[in-house]
Amino acid sequence: MRGAAHGYPIVLDDLSVEYPARGPSPAHVALHGLSFSVAPGEVLGLLGSAGSGKSTLARLLAGVALDARASEGRPLITGGDATVLGQSLRGIPKRKLPEYQFHVGYLPQDAASTLPADRTVAEIIGEPILERDHRYNARALATRVATMLDGVRLPLGKLEMYPYELSGGQRQRVALARALVLGPSVLIADEPTAGIDLTVRDVVAQLIGELQREHTFSAVIISHDLPVLRSTAKRVAVLDRGRLVAIGTIDEVLDDPQHPYVKALAGALDAGHAVIDDLDLGPSV
Numbered sequence: 001m002r003g004a005a006h007g008y009p010i011v012l013d014d015l016s017v018e019y020p021a022r023g024p025s026p027a028h029v030a031l032h033g034l035s036f037s038v039a040p041g042e043v044l045g046l047l048g049s050a051g052s053g054k055s056t057l058a059r060l061l062a063g064v065a066l067d068a069r070a071s072e073g074r075p076l077i078t079g080g081d082a083t084v085l086g087q088s089l090r091g092i093p094k095r096k097l098p099e100y101q102f103h104v105g106y107l108p109q110d111a112a113s114t115l116p117a118d119r120t121v122a123e124i125i126g127e128p129i130l131e132r133d134h135r136y137n138a139r140a141l142a143t144r145v146a147t148m149l150d151g152v153r154l155p156l157g158k159l160e161m162y163p164y165e166l167s168g169g170q171r172q173r174v175a176l177a178r179a180l181v182l183g184p185s186v187l188i189a190d191e192p193t194a195g196i197d198l199t200v201r202d203v204v205a206q207l208i209g210e211l212q213r214e215h216t217f218s219a220v221i222i223s224h225d226l227p228v229l230r231s232t233a234k235r236v237a238v239l240d241r242g243r244l245v246a247i248g249t250i251d252e253v254l255d256d257p258q259h260p261y262v263k264a265l266a267g268a269l270d271a272g273h274a275v276i277d278d279l280d281l282g283p284s285v
């Protein structure tokens with residue numbers, strides 16, 4: 001796989017994605033002709049109305065959508081392509097997905113609330129390493145896990161704890177440490193601060209920004225939370241019903257809103273809403 005130094009780590013070129021028809025449900029086009037790129041070391045924020053295709057894009061870029069069983073609703077690239085770290089995702093063979101996912105960290109939606117309840121923090125963070133090499137040196141693994149825990153600013157005393165013993169914000173940090181344990185070149189984070197107490201939300205957002213600067217990965221961060229986007233992303237892309245309706249710096253997008261959804265967004269933010277999720281902008285503004 002080519003590294004970020006050779007070009008843009010994420011390139012979407014007229015990407016269209018469809019969920020095929022299943023039983024009585026007709027086929028659904030979730031993404032329509034998206035084109036944009038993420039530069040080396042850039043964090044791109046991704047905003048959009050409910051059902052606009054943000055998670056579909058996140059799952060696709062993370063490689064997990066391509067790995068899903070057809071019975072779970074596997075989306076297909078029906079037009080254009082997404083190229084991540086030089087790897088075209090259109091028609092990528094399944095056997096290549098483990099190597100692909102090695103380079104692309106993924107923090108799924110609800111990651112904090114879906115950590116395995118019967119594993120310790122150390123086991124959860126170390127699992128991606130052992131999944132790839134079950135004979136990985138135990139001492140090296142312990143050192144790597146402890147480094148990651150320290151990296152997300154949690155005390156080593158948490159290593160032997162179980163998820164239920166942690167707060168939501170602490171669980172999210174564990175999920176983040178796990179997503180970064182393989183040292184990915186790209187991070188895809190889907191709502192990394194959703195469901196986290198307001199008081200620690202900004203701390204988690206700052207932490208993502210700090211980790212990104214320390215480890216210089218490129219990232220796509222889905223969030224409805226403007227302070228979170230401001231502290232992590234210079235540019236944002238806005239989706240509405242599967243289409244890209246705006247892209248630019250946060251101020252460029254909000255100061256000159258062209259699309260009705262972006263206008264509604266900018267108006268709502270002017271009215272003092274920081275978390276866009278609070279709003280019922282609806283998919284057909």
Ligand SMILES: Nc1ncnc2c1ncn2[C@@H]1O[C@H](COP(=O)(O)OP(=O)(O)OP(=O)(O)O)[C@@H](O)[C@H]1O
Pocket residue numbers: 019028030048049050051052053054055056057072073074
């Ligand atoms: N497995 C699936 N099978 C069929 N359609 C799906 C599947 N998953 C999502 N969709 C549809 O694709 C569209 C985009 O969904 P997606 O979850 O990507 O949107 P989103 O922007 O992440 O929404 P939210 O903000 O509510 O999480 C929606 O219309 C959704 O109903």
